[in-house]
Amino acid sequence: MTSPLRVLVVDDDFRVxxxxxxxxxxxPGFRALEPARSLTAARAAIAAERPDLLLIDNYLPDGEGIELVRATDVDALVLSAATDAATVRRALRAGAIGYLLKPFDARALRDRLERYARYRNVLDAAELEQDDIDRALAIVHGEPVTTTRSATEQLVLATLGAGEASAxxxxxxxxxxxATAxxxxxxxxxxxxxxxxxxxxSTGRPEHRYAASRG
Structure with missing residues (x-):
């Protein structure tokens, strides 16, 4: 069973x-850690808990969340009431994978978390091709995912055109x-x-056999 993605919420308002x-x-597929209410607490939680994703406010008692995004090697989604373009640009330049304006509907956050899970799934492979990278970026940014087949996919399908085969x-x-096949x-x-x-x-595990769909 795949472990849930661990999320650290960083916000000084305990209700929020x-x-x-x-x-x-x-x-589904996510687990929230105990929230941190300052940059200091967030740094300690990151070191101890190793979260996969930060949901971080920008304005915190001891500094700006954007600076933590810049300094840490953890994916981050900035949740902020700041609407000025300069702050948004700074967040994205710092490496945030998204920016969600407060207040927002819970469905908006859910949508971004589900997209993040799909993004992580695409980037989970040891080796990536350009279409994998393009698909991951389209997913996390909420853009339509193209179905254009890569050169490797076309080669795989051409091979299966000759008949059934194993990986x-x-x-x-x-x-x-x-692994790529x-x-x-x-x-x-x-x-x-x-x-x-x-x-x-006669012995061992069954072999997976692949064939081009006739449907």
């Missing part, structure tokens, strides 16, 4: 922090690693472009 914490816990056979035919086959199967079946041998 509690609302955001509860909103995070209501989204290892596809890798050998395409001149790519088995497996990743593309799984993505194509999820989109219904490739069919998967299991072939059972």
């Amino acid at each position: 922090a509690g609302l955001h914490r509860d909103a995070v816990d209501s989204v 290892g056979e596809v890798a050998d035919a395409c001149g790519i690693s088995r 497996q990743r593309h086959l799984a993505a194509l199967a999820a989109r219904g472009i490739v069919d998967v079946r299991l072939r059972y041998g």
Whole structure:
């Protein structure tokens, strides 16, 4: 089972922090840590808890949240009432993956968390191609995700045009690693472009066999 994404809320207003914490816990696949109410507390929590994502206000008692975003190696979504363009630009330059204006509907935060989970899922591979990067950025920014097939996907499908094959056979035919072949086959199967079946041998685990969908 995949571990939930751990989220640290950083807000000096305990009521707001509690609302955001509860909103995070209501989204499947996420777990909220105990909120931090200052930059000092946030730094300590980051060191101790290793969160995956910060939901951070900019104006805090001991400084600006944007500066923590700049200084830390943790993904961050800035939640702020500041509407001036300069602050928004500074947040994005600092590395924030998004900026959500307060006050906001809980559904807006949920939408961004769900997009973040999909973004992380795409970037979870050891090796990435340009279409993977483009798709991840489109997801996190709420843009339409294109369905244009990459050169590797086209090569994989051309290989399957000759008949059913395993991930290892596809890798050998395409001149790519088995992990890369497996990743593309799984993505194509999820989109219904490739069919998967299991072939059972006399011993060991069943082998996954792939074929171009006829549907």
